Amino acid sequence: MKHNKLANLVELLLINSEKLHLTKSRDRIYFRNRLFILLGIQLNEYQYDLVSNLHIFEILEEIYDSLSESQQEIIAATKEQAITRIIDQILPPPSIVECTFKTIKTNKSLKAATDWYYQFSKLTDYIKVNAIAKNKKWVSSTAYGTLEITINLSKPEKDPKEIAKAKTLTNSSYPKCLLCIENEGYEGNGNNHPARHNHRMLKIPLANKEYYFQYSPYLYYPEHSIIINPIHCDMVVNSEMINNFFAFVDYIPHYIIGSNTDIPIVGGSILTHDHYQAGNHIFPIEKAKSKFTVSSDKYPNIQISYLYWPLSTIKLIGNKADLLNAFELVKKHWYEYTNIDLDIIAYSSNNERHNAITPILRKIDENRYTLYLMLRNNRTTEQYPDGIFHPHADLHHIKKENIGLIEAMGLAILPGRLDSELAIISNILLHNKIERPDNIIKHQSWINELKDKYLTFDNININQILQDEVSLKFAKVLDDSGVFKQDSIGDSEAHKLINYIFN
Numbered sequence: 386m387k388h389n390k391l392a393n394l395v396e397l398l399l400i401n402s403e404k405l406h407l408t409k410s411r412d413r414i415y416f417r418n419r420l421f422i423l424l425g426i427q428l429n430e431y432q433y434d435l436v437s438n439l440h441i442f443e444i445l446e447e448i449y450d451s452l453s454e455s456q457q458e459i460i461a462a463t464k465e466q467a468i469t470r471i472i473d474q475i476l477p478p479p480s481i482v483e484c485t486f487k488t489i490k491t492n493k494s495l496k497a498a499t500d501w502y503y504q505f506s507k508l509t510d511y512i513k514v515n516a517i518a519k520n521k522k523w524v525s526s527t528a529y530g531t532l533e534i535t536i537n538l539s540k541p542e543k544d545p546k547e548i549a550k551a552k553t554l555t556n557s558s559y560p561k562c563l564l565c566i567e568n569e570g571y572e573g574n575g576n577n578h579p580a581r582h583n584h585r586m587l588k589i590p591l592a593n594k595e596y597y598f599q600y601s602p603y604l605y606y607p608e609h610s611i612i613i614n615p616i617h618c619d620m621v622v623n624s625e626m627i628n629n630f631f632a633f634v635d636y637i638p639h640y641i642i643g644s645n646t647d648i649p650i651v652g653g654s655i656l657t658h659d660h661y662q663a664g665n666h667i668f669p670i671e672k673a674k675s676k677f678t679v680s681s682d683k684y685p686n687i688q689i690s691y692l693y694w695p696l697s698t699i700k701l702i703g704n705k706a707d708l709l710n711a712f713e714l715v716k717k718h719w720y721e722y723t724n725i726d727l728d729i730i731a732y733s734s735n736n737e738r739h740n741a742i743t744p745i746l747r748k749i750d751e752n753r754y755t756l757y758l759m760l761r762n763n764r765t766t767e768q769y770p771d772g773i774f775h776p777h778a779d780l781h782h783i784k785k786e787n788i789g790l791i792e793a794m795g796l797a798i799l800p801g802r803l804d805s806e807l808a809i810i811s812n813i814l815l816h817n818k819i820e821r822p823d824n825i826i827k828h829q830s831w832i833n834e835l836k837d838k839y840l841t842f843d844n845i846n847i848n849q850i851l852q853d854e855v856s857l858k859f860a861k862v863l864d865d866s867g868v869f870k871q872d873s874i875g876d877s878e879a880h881k882l883i884n885y886i887f888n
């Protein structure tokens with residue numbers, strides 16, 4: 386019998402996936418044949434030499450690298466597409482994934498079912514485990530408590546050859562966007578639509594209809610998930626959304642859920658497809674102290690507090706019916722709220738709305754929930770062309786992108802460029818260097834501030850100093866995004882508004 390490297394790798398893939406409970410030995414012959422056909426391996430008998438410590442992802446990479454260039458091209462235009470297509474050969478279709486989830490939920494627990502689905506999404510290379518591991522993360526204490534920082538280094542870098550190839554591919558309008566459920570199993574276009582052969586979603590019952598549940602391929606926190614409307618339609622923050630939040634946390638009680646606002650600048654990047662984000666993480670905002678409380682004759686059973694938090698946030702604890710009413714009330718008043726002295730103007734002369742809400746919900750016990758309503762405004766002026774309540778220009782050297790849901794809750798997602806820039810700044814401070822590369826000029830006044838603030842920099846303290854100072858900058862980014870500032874005027878105006886809303 387012959388030895389064939391590719392056939393050997395296929396066998397390793399099958400054995401490893403059985404060990405990881407991704408596949409069953411009963412299906413090995415069937416999956417082997419499928420893989421042989423896709424990979425162009427001749428259907429002969431082979432001798433296997435199966436000693437290897439490779440992880441399933443490494444085996445997939447090695448399979449791809451061992452293929453002839455022509456065979457690689459037969460499978461897919463890009464490596465990413467080819468690898469997801471290869472692993473898809475051994476995966477069950479969505480209905481079976483859903484069925485397994487439901488069986489585990491019934492026989493064990495809902496928590497066991499989400500644990501299984503999370504693990505499944507990682508093992509099938511849907512969650513990009515290796516890419517996410519590249520992110521730099523730390524926590525630092527600030528005036529607002531501990532803030533979490535992530536430098537996002539997980540974005541895939543494309544091979545120039547593949548970029549050139551992608552240019553020749555035509556962009557179609559199918560699927561309409563990255564969130565559309567039509568991405569499930571979609572081959573991708575090598576350009577703006579990633580390959581999704583290995584994508585499996587779960588239908589979950591929400592208030593009025595079923596939504597689709599999946600984990601984020603580039604998670605920013607544990608079990609970072611996305612809940613997607615099966616219809617491609619605009620985001621709208623309304624009571625239907627909040628009703629869906631309640632249904633979601635009743636279904637998956639150990640997750641928090643929230644949504645970006647429904648207008649630009651003060652929220653997420655995709656406004657054209659209704660979706661929420663959830664996960665198994667306690668965010669910094671949940672540990673924020675209360676600045677003041679308000680009692681309400683209308684809602685005696687709701688605990689109403691205003692948080693000591695840079696983004697103006699009302700925290701409400703109560704039952705479902707009361708909180709739904711409270712949401713409607715806050716929305717009605719906030720959407721009409723104008724305070725010229727604070728630069729908050731609800732509508733432009735062309736009737737464009739500028740006030741918006743970032744809502745977040747956590748279940749406490751059988752009948753009690755915590756609803757966080759963050760008050761946002763997206764107006765721009767000549768002085769602040771990116772937004773009045775958006776990180777101002779002096780912070781753009783650290784962060785200039787929108788402050789969406791995750792960051793508003795206290796977890797910064799900072800651009801990948803910062804990693805190499807911080808290394809250069811560290812070198813400048815340690816060795817008192819004078820020359821500044823082009824990408825460091827924007828940090829000059831920060832470098833001067835650091836020199837004034839700290840007497841010495843050495844190999845032991847430099848990392849901690851830079852991490853803490855980046856965190857302080859992030860706190861300022863959030864300060865800029867708050868509509869009521871953290872001073873006596875901001876507090877008293879917030880108090881007036883909340884008192885007016887609830888009484």
Ligand SMILES: [Zn+2]
Nearest residue numbers: 562565617658
């Ligand atoms: Zn869509």
